[in-house]
Amino acid sequence: xVQTAFILLLVGIAAGTLGSLLGIxxxxxxxxxxxxxxxxxxxxxxxxxxxxxxxxxxGATIAYLRDDLINLRVAMFLEIATTVGAISGAxxxxxxxxxxxxTIFGLFLLYQCFNMVKKLRGKGKKADATNxxxxxxxxxxxxxxxxxxxxxxxxxxxxxxxxKGGFAMMYGAGLASGLLGIGSGVFKVIAxxxxxxxxxxxxxxxxxxxxxxxxxxxxxxxxxxxxxxxxIAAPLAIGILMGAAIGTRIMPRIQxxxxxxxxVPILLIMGIQMxxxxxxxxx
Amino acid sequence: xxxxGEEIKKAEMQKVEIIIxxxxxxxxxxxxxxxxxGILILFVSGxxxxxxNVHPHDFxxxxxxxxxxxxxxxxxxxxxxxxxxxxxxxxxSIYAFVVxxxxxxxxxxxxxxxxxxxxxxxxxYGI
Numbered sequence: 001x002v003q004t005a006f007i008l009l010l011v012g013i014a015a016g017t018l019g020s021l022l023g024i025x026x027x028x029x030x031x032x033x034x035x036x037x038x039x040x041x042x043x044x045x046x047x048x049x050x051x052x053x054x055x056x057x058x059g060a061t062i063a064y065l066r067d068d069l070i071n072l073r074v075a076m077f078l079e080i081a082t083t084v085g086a087i088s089g090a091x092x093x094x095x096x097x098x099x100x101x102x103t104i105f106g107l108f109l110l111y112q113c114f115n116m117v118k119k120l121r122g123k124g125k126k127a128d129a130t131n132x133x134x135x136x137x138x139x140x141x142x143x144x145x146x147x148x149x150x151x152x153x154x155x156x157x158x159x160x161x162x163x164k165g166g167f168a169m170m171y172g173a174g175l176a177s178g179l180l181g182i183g184s185g186v187f188k189v190i191a192x193x194x195x196x197x198x199x200x201x202x203x204x205x206x207x208x209x210x211x212x213x214x215x216x217x218x219x220x221x222x223x224x225x226x227x228x229x230x231x232i233a234a235p236l237a238i239g240i241l242m243g244a245a246i247g248t249r250i251m252p253r254i255q256x257x258x259x260x261x262x263x264v265p266i267l268l269i270m271g272i273q274m275x276x277x278x279x280x281x282x283x
Numbered sequence: 284x285x286x287x288g289e290e291i292k293k294a295e296m297q298k299v300e301i302i303i304x305x306x307x308x309x310x311x312x313x314x315x316x317x318x319x320x321g322i323l324i325l326f327v328s329g330x331x332x333x334x335x336n337v338h339p340h341d342f343x344x345x346x347x348x349x350x351x352x353x354x355x356x357x358x359x360x361x362x363x364x365x366x367x368x369x370x371x372x373x374x375x376s377i378y379a380f381v382v383x384x385x386x387x388x389x390x391x392x393x394x395x396x397x398x399x400x401x402x403x404x405x406x407x408y409g410i
Contacts, residue, residue, distance in 0.1 A: 001325075001326070001329075002326055005322065005326075051362060051365065051366075054365055054366060054368065054369060055365060057369065058307060058310070058311045058365065058368040058369065058372075059311060061304070061307060061372065062304050062307050062308045062311065063304075065300045065301060065303055065304035065307075066301060066304050068297060068300070070300070072296075072300060072376060072379065073388055076373075076376060076388060076391050076392045076395055077388075077391055079373075079395045080391065080394055080395055080398065083395060083398040083399055083402060084398060086402060087398070087401070087402050087405065090402075090405070090406075141387070142385075142387075142388075209372065212368065212369035212372070213369040213370075213372065213373060213395070213399060215369070216366055216367075216369040216370060216399060216402075216403065217399060217402030217403050217405075217406055218406065219366045219406075220366060220402075220403045220406035220407050221405075221406035221407075223340060223359075223362065223363060223366060223406075224340055224341060224406065224407050225340070226338070226340040228340070228359075228362060229338060230321070230331075230338050230355045230358035230359050230362065231325070231331070231338075231355075231358070233362055234318045234321065234322055234358045234361065234362060235322065237315075237318060237362065237365060238315060238318060238319065238322075241311065241315055
């Protein structure tokens, strides 16, 4: 019992570090470890990874608010789309076959992976989009912001664009998490970074804040139907909170380009994971 | 004039964001502490307080379990507190936008809170 808890703690530390660094839920680490290595039935693994998302999010948000990396307006405006998406996902879960969606989402992630590689190779030292022209909505909604970059020690002002596209993508992110219990973070980062052209660091930090809010609703479902097992979820959550403390110390101090380089293999693995799941190969 | 006004509001907003961070820190700390206490009781007593693989997952059994210091019930209450931390974040954010005098975002964030509560209630009672 103590040994299992200790392993879960370590898994949590790893998932929390990576998750808070990139603004993703860490489900891609937690779920396979729990199902494949520990032989836990899938519903309990999903219950535990929902808790993992919330722990990562809450742990990371504390630090990123302090470091002035989060764009609270972007978070709250887009949160409307993700929460509505999550509810509609849960409502239509019985109607649509999830396997279809997994294949499509998997392909989409692989495409985004390709996009990120292109971004890394294209611009030399600049890892983020430059000369972004804000659209009407981003100005009206006051979404343009700034963040403090600890690497260059300067305040970086940024504009966001394609707000409608980002909003639609966020609805898709919510739909995916309501329907499949996945992708709470990675689709959010893509929506902000790739579609709205927000720099990667605030995108990741803002995704961290958002994903907990999106996950809270599904967490109540799993909590009250008994899928969240205390002896699994709690040691994992503690580990993740510790990991988030590590990840949030690393992220402000590394270059955006480096962060993007860490992101690429993650997108690749997740894309393949999801695509294969669409064909019934789970891992 | 307009610019300096905006700068002040921005500074205020940042101050408020730090307050949100602190409130959340307390929330996460409480949730983690409750979970750790539960885990320690579980390890020391070697007893979950429940038969076999069962764990409490409705309000009544969790509350009565906590009152009789059953480890699983204490851990579950800690996990529930953790699930509430994102809600706390939205509530404090509403306050933040009130302080910043940003009416539009007071409404947007209130809408998020309402949608979230609806979703959680749906989750609690099943669809």
